[in-house]
Amino acid sequence: xxxxxxxxxxxxxxxxxxxxxxxxxxxxxxxxxxxxxxxxxxxxxxxxxxxxxxxxxxxxxxxxxxxxxxxxxxxxxxxxxxxxxxxxxxxxxxxxxxxxxxxxxxxxxxxxxxxxxxxxxxxxxxxxxxxxxxxxxxxxxxxxxxxxxxxxxxxxxxxxxxxxxxxxxxxxxxxxxxxxxxxxxxxxxxxxxxxxxxxxxxxxxxxxxxxxxxxxxxxxxxxxxxxxxxxxxxxxxxxxxxxxxxxxxxxxxxxxxxxxxxxxxxxxxxxxxxxxxx
Amino acid sequence: xxxxxxxxxxxxxxxxxxxxxxxxxxxxxxxxxxxxxxxxxxxxxxxxxxxxxxxxxxxxxxxxxxxxxxxxxxxxxxxxxxxxxxxxxxxxxxxxxxxxxxxxxxxxxxxxxxxxxxxxxxxxxxxxxxxxxxxxxxxxxxxxxxxxxxxxxxxxxxxxxxxxxxxxxxxxxxxxxxxxxxxxxxxxxxxxxxxxxxxxxxxxxxxxxxxxxxxxxxxxxxxxxxxxxxxxxxxxxxxxxxxxxxxxxxxxxxxxxxxxxxxxxxxxxxxxxxxxxxxxxxxxxxxxxxxxxxxxxxxxxxxxxxxxxxxxxxxxxxxxxxxxxxxxxxxxxxxxxxxxxxxxxxxxxxxxxxxxxxxxxxxxxxxxxxxxxxxxxxxxxxxxxxxxxxxxxxxxxxxxxxxxxxxxxxxxxxxxx
Numbered sequence: 001x002x003x004x005x006x007x008x009x010x011x012x013x014x015x016x017x018x019x020x021x022x023x024x025x026x027x028x029x030x031x032x033x034x035x036x037x038x039x040x041x042x043x044x045x046x047x048x049x050x051x052x053x054x055x056x057x058x059x060x061x062x063x064x065x066x067x068x069x070x071x072x073x074x075x076x077x078x079x080x081x082x083x084x085x086x087x088x089x090x091x092x093x094x095x096x097x098x099x100x101x102x103x104x105x106x107x108x109x110x111x112x113x114x115x116x117x118x119x120x121x122x123x124x125x126x127x128x129x130x131x132x133x134x135x136x137x138x139x140x141x142x143x144x145x146x147x148x149x150x151x152x153x154x155x156x157x158x159x160x161x162x163x164x165x166x167x168x169x170x171x172x173x174x175x176x177x178x179x180x181x182x183x184x185x186x187x188x189x190x191x192x193x194x195x196x197x198x199x200x201x202x203x204x205x206x207x208x209x210x211x212x213x214x215x216x217x218x219x220x221x222x223x224x225x226x227x228x229x230x231x232x233x234x235x236x237x238x239x240x241x242x243x244x245x246x247x248x249x250x251x252x253x254x255x256x257x258x259x260x261x262x263x264x265x266x267x268x269x270x271x272x273x274x275x276x277x278x
Numbered sequence: 279x280x281x282x283x284x285x286x287x288x289x290x291x292x293x294x295x296x297x298x299x300x301x302x303x304x305x306x307x308x309x310x311x312x313x314x315x316x317x318x319x320x321x322x323x324x325x326x327x328x329x330x331x332x333x334x335x336x337x338x339x340x341x342x343x344x345x346x347x348x349x350x351x352x353x354x355x356x357x358x359x360x361x362x363x364x365x366x367x368x369x370x371x372x373x374x375x376x377x378x379x380x381x382x383x384x385x386x387x388x389x390x391x392x393x394x395x396x397x398x399x400x401x402x403x404x405x406x407x408x409x410x411x412x413x414x415x416x417x418x419x420x421x422x423x424x425x426x427x428x429x430x431x432x433x434x435x436x437x438x439x440x441x442x443x444x445x446x447x448x449x450x451x452x453x454x455x456x457x458x459x460x461x462x463x464x465x466x467x468x469x470x471x472x473x474x475x476x477x478x479x480x481x482x483x484x485x486x487x488x489x490x491x492x493x494x495x496x497x498x499x500x501x502x503x504x505x506x507x508x509x510x511x512x513x514x515x516x517x518x519x520x521x522x523x524x525x526x527x528x529x530x531x532x533x534x535x536x537x538x539x540x541x542x543x544x545x546x547x548x549x550x551x552x553x554x555x556x557x558x559x560x561x562x563x564x565x566x567x568x569x570x571x572x573x574x575x576x577x578x579x580x581x582x583x584x585x586x587x588x589x590x591x592x593x594x595x596x597x598x599x600x601x602x603x604x605x606x607x608x609x610x611x612x613x614x615x616x617x618x619x620x621x622x623x624x625x626x627x628x629x630x631x632x633x634x635x636x637x638x639x640x641x642x643x644x645x646x647x648x649x650x651x652x653x654x655x656x657x658x659x660x661x662x663x664x665x666x667x668x669x670x671x672x673x674x675x676x677x678x679x680x681x682x683x684x685x686x687x688x689x690x691x692x693x694x695x
Contacts, residue, residue: 011603022501025494026516029574032531033520035541039534047534049541089318096314099307110684112318115326117680119632121649122669125656126329129336129666152326155318213524215635220656230526237530237639246534249527256523260515 033253040246047243058247068244071232075212078143078228082150082211087204089151090158095192097159098166113156123152124220137221145221146228150211157210158203165199198266205259212255330673337448337666342390343440346383347374351441354434359460363434368417371428372409379406393661394436394447394456396470401425435459448667473651473668480647480672483566483637484630488577488623490570495578495622496615503585521575529636532568533559536640565641569633576629577622580687584618621687628679631672648672 007015043053062068093112097105115123131137131145139145173195177187193200215230222231229248236245344351349370357363378384384406388399408424422429439445439457450456450463454471458464465471498517502510520528535541536558543555558564588611596606634649641647646654648668655665 008603014603018497018501021497025498025574026513028494028571029520030516032528032535032571033523036527036531036534046539047537048539048544089321092314093318096311096316099311100315102308106684108315108319110680111327112315112322114680115322117628117683118330118676119634119649119672121632121634121652122330122333122673122676123326125652125665125669126331126333127325128329128656129332129662130325130329133332148325152322155322159318209522209524213526215526230524233526233530234635234639237533241533245530249524249530252524252527256519256527260518260522264515 036246037250037253040243040250042243042246045243047241047246058243061244062247062251065244067227067232068229068248071227071229074143074227075229078146078150079208079211081147082154083204083208085147085151086154086158086207087200090155090203090207091162091196091200093155094159094162094166097163098169099171109159112159115152116156120153120214120216123149124217127152127217128220131221137223140223143222143226146218146226149217149221150214153214153217154207154210157206158200161203161206162196162199165196169195198270202263202266205262209256209259213252333666334670334673335666336662337670338444338446340390340440340445340448340663341443342386343437344443346378346387347371347437347441350374350437354438354441357434357438359431359435359438362418362429362431365416365418367434368421368428369415372412372417372421375402375406375409376412379410390440391436393451393664394440395427395433398427398433401427432459435461445663448663449670452664452667452671476646476648476651477671479645480631483562483569483633483645483647484627486566487569487573487630488627490566491574491577491626492619492623494570495574496581496619499578499582499585499618502582503588504590517575517578520571521579525572525635528572529568529639532564532571532636532640536564536567559640560642560645562642562645565637565645568636568640569630572636573626573630577626580622580625581615581618584615584621588614617687621683624679624683624686628676628683631676631679 038051039047039049040058041054041056042051043055043057044051097109100108127145127149128137131148136145136148169192173191174187177191178184182190213230214228215234218228218231219234222228227235229252233245233248236242350367353367353370354363357367375384375387378387384403387406388402391402392399405421405424405428409421412420427433435458439447439461446457451466452473454466454474456464456466502513502517505513537543538555538557538559540559542558543552546552546556558567592610592614593606596610597603601609631647632649633647634653637645637647638650638653641650649672652665652668652672655661655668
């Protein structure tokens with residue numbers, strides 16, 4: 001949007017003004033993330049600039065204190081289980097939905113995606129009542145209740161992302177595969193899967209992050225011994241805030257950067273492929 | 279139709295058979311498609327819809343009085359509520375209280391009745407202990423002698439209503455309403471009426487956050503949509519990175535920034551804009567700022583998507599017909615962005631209604647939203663009925679907005695970045 005050489009002074013002022021406003025908004029968006037990362041290297045245990053010195057003690061604390069490490073392990077375990085279940089169920093449902101042409105389809109979609117919209121506290125309280133009555137929460141060998149709950153919250157993201165890739169999918173390819181003698185499973189893995197893979201991967205990443213970052217359900221449904229990383233951070237901020245939290249936050253930001261990069265690479269690959277086909 | 283069939287050399291019987299087979303194939307395909315959707319559908323049904331149903335049931339279901347005072351409930355069934363109940367009801371009350379005192383369930387009775395008649399808990403406990411020593415009637419005078427609450431019609435009206443398995447108490451209470459001794463709807467006394475305020479506050483904060491995200495997001499979306507792709511993709515990273523950073527991490531960051539000796543207060547003091555630290559954290563301001571930060575991409579992205587589809591030639595056409603730059607923007611460009619604005623703002627408003635983490639960490643005690651009150655009812659007060667009733671009302675509001683959103687935008691068109 002280059003400025004026209006005939007712009008009036010008002011237009012020039014607006015042109016500059018808009019950029020200033022946007023710079024301020026971008027600063028607002030990025031500032032919290034920029035500010036918290038250096039603080040995790042602070043040698044003192046407070047949260048102010050200028051920092052008196054640099055140190056890695058908070059990372060050392062994070063990686064040696066079993067409370068933190070166990071919570072990371074627990075979060076990863078839960079998130080991996082959630083990703084596997086949610087992605088499997090989500091792919092199947094998306095395939096079905098893309099082939100379904102009937103009245104009531106919109107209602108089915110609205111129901112499947114509802115966990116995204118309903119306030120998490122409502123889901124958490126309802127699940128607490130129901131899982132307590134079923135006795136799921138007293139299972140101690142695995143956080144089954146937490147996994148079930150997170151799968152509900154994560155599955156809609158898989159459905160949305162796989163459905164989006166399927167919208168450009170040519171169903172005659174499946175018939176072509178079948179007509180050449182491939183059984184349905186072969187058609188799925190050799191024809192469908194490679195084409196919808198970007199949607200599947202981004203859906204799986206969303207599912208993983210949804211579970212990995214989730215606090216409210218974890219607070220309600222996990223037993224005191226079942227501490228996930230966000231739950232540990234939440235309790236940490238509420239009770240006595242300690243700079244180890246900034247180290248944890250920095251590591252989580254790096255996870256987000258990795259996620260965003262993978263999504264961007266997927267998107268570029270998708271665009272390139274589309275370019276070839278066009 | 280017959281003519282076409284004849285052209286293909288089919289008679290009517292063959293044609294019908296063909297139609298039947300086609301229909302069977304179609305039906306089979308539909309069933310296979312449904313079978314694929316079914317696993318997730320059942321999963322969501324069992325682990326999400328049924329739990330929500332359980333919550334709604336708990337908002338009106340409370341058998342604690344019926345379970346712990348069975349004789350009184352039976353004796354009160356015939357009571358017309360006009361006068362004090364008869365001797366038989368008092369005898370049943372004494373027997374129930376004595377039994378509950380022995381079974382140590384009397385605290386449950388006290389807790390339940392205390393929701394409606396505040397301060398009655400200790401009186402129930404005392405009445406239970408003393409009733410256990412009564413051996414013979416008349417129980418009416420004896421019970422009123424133990425505590426004069428038993429001589430009040432309201433106590434009995436509450437007892438009778440609470441004795442039903444299903445109760446409207448929690449839902450009405452969550453709306454700051456109650457029933458008086460005659461069963462008429464009355465507003466809760468002002469000193470206990472807090473929930474309508476909480477709902478209004480939740481709406482107020484959500485609306486403020488929605489407007490703030492629109493005011494900040496619209497100019498940025500406009501710039502991003504009109505810049506060359508390469509530049510706008512780079513700037514978009516600055517929008518998407520916070521979007522994909524954990525909500526908890528961002529709330530932690532705001533917690534650190536907004537503290538009394540946090541970065542913002544330090545800067546303001548260094549610039550001599552203020553001599554004392556401003557109360558940024560544990561305030562409404564902190565809650566709104568942190569929530570706006572978290573919701574901004576949700577409002578911005580739909581507006582950006584719509585703006586990308588607006589051809590610049592529309593505004594150029596307007597300009598060539600003599601419209602000034604601002605007039606052309608306002609009359610041509612802006613109306614075209616309205617669908618994006620509606621989608622983004624509605625989504626942000628819906629999601630804001632359910633915020634819990636951010637107000638809990640950076641808000642003050644008077645900034646708690648409905649979700650925070652639900653959490654407290656569950657974890658501190660152990661009052662499931664209250665938590666469920668508040669949750670049910672919040673759910674109702676959310677679902678209405680969800681319905682509108684779905685009609686307007688389509689939930690499956692939501693942008694994930």
